[in-house]
Amino acid sequence: MKDIYIADLVNFDEGTTFDGFFLVLAKQQRTTKNNKPYLNLILGDKTGQLEGRVWELGDPRIARDFDRGDIVKARGSASRFDDRLQMKIDQLRKATAGEADISDMLPSTACNVDDLWHTLLGFVESFTNPDLKLLLSTMLSDPAIAKAYREAPAARQLHHAWLGGLLEHVVSLLNLAERVATHYPMLDRDLLITGVILHDIGKVTELSWETGFEYRVEGVLLGHIQMGVALTEKTIDSLTGFPPKLKTLVLHMILSHHGKLEFGSPKLPMIPEALVLNFLDDLDAKMQAVQSEFDKSIREGKGPDELTGKVWALDQRQLLNTRRWLGES
Amino acid sequence: MKDIYIADLVNFDEGTTFDGFFLVLAKQQRTTKNNKPYLNLILGDKTGQLEGRVWELGDPRIARDFDRGDIVKARGSASRFDDRLQMKIDQLRKATAGEADISDMLPSTACNVDDLWHTLLGFVESFTNPDLKLLLSTMLSDPAIAKAYREAPAARQLHHAWLGGLLEHVVSLLNLAERVATHYPMLDRDLLITGVILHDIGKVTELSWETGFEYRVEGVLLGHIQMGVALTEKTIDSLTGFPPKLKTLVLHMILSHHGKLEFGSPKLPMIPEALVLNFLDDLDAKMQAVQSEFDKSIREGKGPDELTGKVWALDQRQLLNTRRWLGES
């Protein structure tokens, strides 16, 4: 485990020194307006990311043989620029193998992944539809898929995404879907739950997360919807006797879950289960965005009367934290 | 109670005679392409509506002294035109006072209104917020409001609306909101429930439903959102010590519940409770539309492989009934 984290640094006073391991998320040579060259880095670990600057480029204590994706050991002091904290780096070298743990270097879910995974498998266990149960247990017992599903972030943007993010999002959605499924008897509960588990499964191949979160070229050209459909179809075709109509419905759930053509779903939801999946996925994503903004406002020291920043997921709307404004929390 | 209903007529063979009381929903003088004059009526009762034609205008058994909104007694036989059933009317007279019951004449909810009302009051009873509890019990104990709330349809269009429709919609939404409120701890449950109960309360003055479902002129010029806000604000202002911030939040819930400016909400949802109210209101309306279309497809004899008609609430999309297609129901 690391000694010092980005989240700790943020609370440092200007001038306090630090010394620790970080993942290099970006590296760029720059010059100040007064022609002074420096190295601009973005360093991260599981608790966040921060800009760092190296001013003494010729100093022998500053390594040159590192790149984006490497883990480095950096020593320096906290500094402020335009009201934002930065790292002023005086010494820097590449970490040797085993010296630091990659799992400490990327943000990851605050939940226990084993618990989340257990919950997910519990939902599959509860199915009464044997075909859907077989499909899901086949897919989730594939070691490569299971590993990736437990690790994958839900999106690329660092501030919205973390290791285990996909699984965390799906489990929240499972609990919500279960509540709604029992409210509307018309819904085929197992089909809905299947859609929840598989809707974003293409993200395990669309994204890479070994050295920061990025789209693979294949991901950009095909997209996680197509990749998820292909993976699911391949599994179904390997099962004997999976009902063709059920196959069509499962694939339709994945294809249509973005709910609108302009959001990249080539088909609109045409069955009640697909309609509900799209609604709940959208609601849950928005509620998480709201919660994040409320947390951020508190971290930034905003008062209860102040609106949050503009929320991308809500068309740049600003929100008010009800409970704080009412003085309830 | 009536002897014969529109719903019965629809199953009549061509030529079968009928004799019963109906509400006149429309009345128009017309002529066939061959210059034969006739009277075209739309007659309705609680089970539906049907077109009727009077061919023998001079016949003394055909009254002339009736108008839209009157109850009439009509006798005639079932007839088909372009595959649709019609009423061929041979005798017609205005009903005398007490001869027929207006409550039989308009479609109304299949649920027990007293039960629905009791459920609604139970939710208010469960509040821990004393101000919101007082606001709602004050409004709902106003006899005029209570009567109208129990009677009002949720919309004007006859095929989507019925007496008690507003209450039925709200109670469905209450149960759904309760489930979702417990899933997201950030939500102020009593505020959300208050929004559910009050969001459409302006419809009790926007619409009239004595003689068919119509918008009042005031309703057209101001809208139920404004009317609901005004009614709520007036009640709040009559209560001593209602917290001003809470007043703002309650009014904001009503104002923003359509979720988009172009749907007539002058403000977008800016608190989590308003966001959830808009989502659930939208989902519940769509799920009811889907259920109605599935019922209609079955009534119309469509096969399990056939898509429904185009659903207005879903941008004219056609849907597939999952369970029927899979042979599950």
Add this chain to the structure above:
Amino acid sequence: MKDIYIADLVNFDEGTTFDGFFLVLAKQQRTTKNNKPYLNLILGDKTGQLEGRVWELGDPRIARDFDRGDIVKARGSASRFDDRLQMKIDQLRKATAGEADISDMLPSTACNVDDLWHTLLGFVESFTNPDLKLLLSTMLSDPAIAKAYREAPAARQLHHAWLGGLLEHVVSLLNLAERVATHYPMLDRDLLITGVILHDIGKVTELSWETGFEYRVEGVLLGHIQMGVALTEKTIDSLTGFPPKLKTLVLHMILSHHGKLEFGSPKLPMIPEALVLNFLDDLDAKMQAVQSEFDKSIREGKGPDELTGKVWALDQRQLLNTRRWLGES
């Protein structure tokens, strides 16, 4: 071969009799405004479709045991209603097996399918890329695919679609793409040609054309883009050593060929070949629509100064036939 075709009927004078085989495209029981019942049919053959009416329903010469999709033998006379020609049918019976040829009953391309197919295979033969050549020859030598590809219409709407329409459209596009590929050296010609051949291949499973042109339920829920991608991916996965990057590019060509998210492509064209495919597909479809409208205007007797009807494919725009207006043709 049939003795009489819909196209001949259209030139009949009112009252001329006919006697021939037709495919039943629609069948509906109706009543006139004066309560006279009749059977309304839409009858078609390879040259077009026409409305027909049966007035003497009880006549023993009128069969009752036929339905949509059957071939019938009908006798009657030409009649006019609101300036449109109709068939007044006096006798009607189901055709016996072998009595009529289904290939006469649906509109089909005016081109020689064998020639078109030969041209298509010639393009594949000309490839220098061995992987793409192998992929296409594998797919096109599958008897089921080859049969369906030669038969499939390009769309459902009868007036825009005919047997062999898909193949005819693709061959036109191949010739156009070849000309454009040589104009822009940056283009990978074999990849572009592969895209042309495969872009609509999903239509062979999206549509059915045995008894009129219809979407299958699977086609409605998944769409021809997804179906074409799945078919192509399955074939590629069966080939040893197909380059993974090339696979991604081929699938991307199919996925993106509608050119806009709102037209059902889940990804926009991101390589030059996909961009060109989308442009040419769109241009060729529009030019065919224009040609059809010009032909229709001439058939309808419009003068050279008159604009065509509103063209659906061109946003309901009306066009002017340059050459006719200038008196050049």
Add this chain to the structure above:
Amino acid sequence: MKDIYIADLVNFDEGTTFDGFFLVLAKQQRTTKNNKPYLNLILGDKTGQLEGRVWELGDPRIARDFDRGDIVKARGSASRFDDRLQMKIDQLRKATAGEADISDMLPSTACNVDDLWHTLLGFVESFTNPDLKLLLSTMLSDPAIAKAYREAPAARQLHHAWLGGLLEHVVSLLNLAERVATHYPMLDRDLLITGVILHDIGKVTELSWETGFEYRVEGVLLGHIQMGVALTEKTIDSLTGFPPKLKTLVLHMILSHHGKLEFGSPKLPMIPEALVLNFLDDLDAKMQAVQSEFDKSIREGKGPDELTGKVWALDQRQLLNTRRWLGES
């Protein structure tokens, strides 16, 4: 009255010293790229606003005990950065009570507020409709409303807004509306004039202008349309015998005056007076924006051939000053 104004400073040469009272509109701690800390201020008075910088933070002549909304006395010299003038501040202290006049500190209308108010009351005096006359004189004789109406800016953005801006805008609109009302005899002139006077009255509670122009939280959640309707409705309900239909029309004028749902009006104009109000309000706002841009171009030294900057109120369009281009002014 102040000795020196922001507007004077703008014409200073670099290096000229100043000494005067200003309102603190923003205050932020910053650091240069070279790690030099400074205090960044936005200082304003009735003639404009300007950025100021304090470099010698430890200097005892620089106060620390002031905040946004305070009036301060600042001494320093004019300085240029990136072609924009700034204030380099050497001494700074909070003003003592009575030392400076808040009315000098915010931009305010160039017109005489008493004259504007008199004109407004003259319009009310001229009404022939006794109910509307009573409504308006009741509202405008409320001391709190009258005071706020005379003070309120028309919008939050400093460069578009000033004290008395609402009143100035309304009086311009009154004169324009009078001209148009006499052109169209169909218009109810008193109703139109009532709409002009009340359409933005909700801004007196939506905005605060004591220490710069800001939206109140209530203003953000409810909006000035709703607030204006509520204030008007409350007044009407306090009058005996105000005609209900007239009440509906007056409220409709306020509700619909933004003219489009997407601009925040929950109802579109449905009476001629509302239609005209929306047109004239929009035209007058745009003409003021154009005039401001022309003035700004001259201030910035642009030539007659140069287009203005992009005008926000005209969808970022750039304009040409007709008279200057023609050499007429």
Add this chain to the structure above:
Amino acid sequence: MKDIYIADLVNFDEGTTFDGFFLVLAKQQRTTKNNKPYLNLILGDKTGQLEGRVWELGDPRIARDFDRGDIVKARGSASRFDDRLQMKIDQLRKATAGEADISDMLPSTACNVDDLWHTLLGFVESFTNPDLKLLLSTMLSDPAIAKAYREAPAARQLHHAWLGGLLEHVVSLLNLAERVATHYPMLDRDLLITGVILHDIGKVTELSWETGFEYRVEGVLLGHIQMGVALTEKTIDSLTGFPPKLKTLVLHMILSHHGKLEFGSPKLPMIPEALVLNFLDDLDAKMQAVQSEFDKSIREGKGPDELTGKVWALDQRQLLNTRRWLGES
């Protein structure tokens, strides 16, 4: 002058006979559902248009040698079909030369054209800008232009258009523009007035109105904006010494007067005069549409509580007649 007008016929009882001259606006051969052939005509005169039917096609009293655009003498009786009045025509012949006056045959302005023209010329006379004065007097003194300007309708649709409609619209706009020009001193009044007079002048060549109102093919391909610009440019180029900048401004006024690219203006208004021209043209068109709908509602017997029909010019909105609803008129 004619003896009988369409407007008179509308008030006839069923069966009343008529005998008069009318312009043939449309002629079509049709058949009833029962196969009875008839001739369907649309006959018009200056007061309106009406459908007419000829049932006895073989009758020697029914001429066959007439076509669209001819004046005919028709005798018959009033008849009703689906609540609309029709003309049942028993005798019909082509009018001989001189027997009827074409000026009686098309709807035309209710104003005195000479007075309107005089007003228009008076505005030109009042100009202080000699170049604009010369431009306009040159154009308006061209006999062909003057004749066409006095005759042209403002649009093709019969119910919105009449002979002299262009001139009537322009004169209304002149009076309105004069009022607004004096309200905004920034405006170049002569340039604005020039724009009002010339903005729609291209309609004199875009439309034809000899035999009903139609677009010419050239009008459809080029549009009245381009045609008006070309006509104006040609005149300016024929004048010696017309200032080039003024030419650009005048042409820009015409080009941009539709105000939006999607309404067919290739340039948006970029000078204040063009901005105002677009606003006033739009307002005046909408006010006329509103007035027409109010008149139509009264003609159709609607009550004061009833909304008008859907107004095309106002995005299908329905309106309420303020004065009638209040009982003021």
Add this chain to the structure above:
Amino acid sequence: MKDIYIADLVNFDEGTTFDGFFLVLAKQQRTTKNNKPYLNLILGDKTGQLEGRVWELGDPRIARDFDRGDIVKARGSASRFDDRLQMKIDQLRKATAGEADISDMLPSTACNVDDLWHTLLGFVESFTNPDLKLLLSTMLSDPAIAKAYREAPAARQLHHAWLGGLLEHVVSLLNLAERVATHYPMLDRDLLITGVILHDIGKVTELSWETGFEYRVEGVLLGHIQMGVALTEKTIDSLTGFPPKLKTLVLHMILSHHGKLEFGSPKLPMIPEALVLNFLDDLDAKMQAVQSEFDKSIREGKGPDELTGKVWALDQRQLLNTRRWLGES
């Protein structure tokens, strides 16, 4: 010919000195954050443009008497700021007449303009339509038009535009149009080719390119579509006996070539030739944008796996270079 070009400078190491002639594209006085004044210039020549800074403003070797549009001789050294190369200028003076060639100072086509012009004239020579041939040879033999047509850029933005760009774009389009014209026999080839040659001819007056590429005020107010139509119409009107219908079609081709109202075409394409012109113009512009982005990615050292920057002409989409990704080039 110049000794040193911007393109050479870009490859200089930091500190390398230069000495050469450049065109001043922009000149602005600025100050650093630390209050140090400097002169910021954008200097260009035919190979590109670069930012330059003058720090020693008082130095007698730095001229003050130059302005935008002048050619200057500048001496200094290469410098880096924020990873971008800049010119640090130590000496600077205005060039004397004849010392430098303006043709070296602006970017220009890499093609031989005489060859392009010859190709263009060859297309005109090949016409079979004598009227169109006469029109084009008349226009292109006008020395002023010919000179401007050979010089004009195709657009204002420096990175998309160069001297001779219009001609280069048209010749590429001519070759493409010829290929497509022979594919669709319905097309009038000479009319299509005429449209290609004239569609952007208004740019010769819309833009100025003597001292950088700018819109003239007249260009901004009228646009190149209108200017091209006017120039063409004037020429046609000077020819005796040019067929009026052909004139209308030629003007329509120019008017409609942007293809959509919102792109500034006041009429949509209504003839096949106009439809094709719009498609090919759009395709060719996009293919050039793609090629430019691919070149730029290589210049910037991006790897084959990296997407290009966001392409403005393709709605900010990023592209992948097929051949590079496949390792084919």
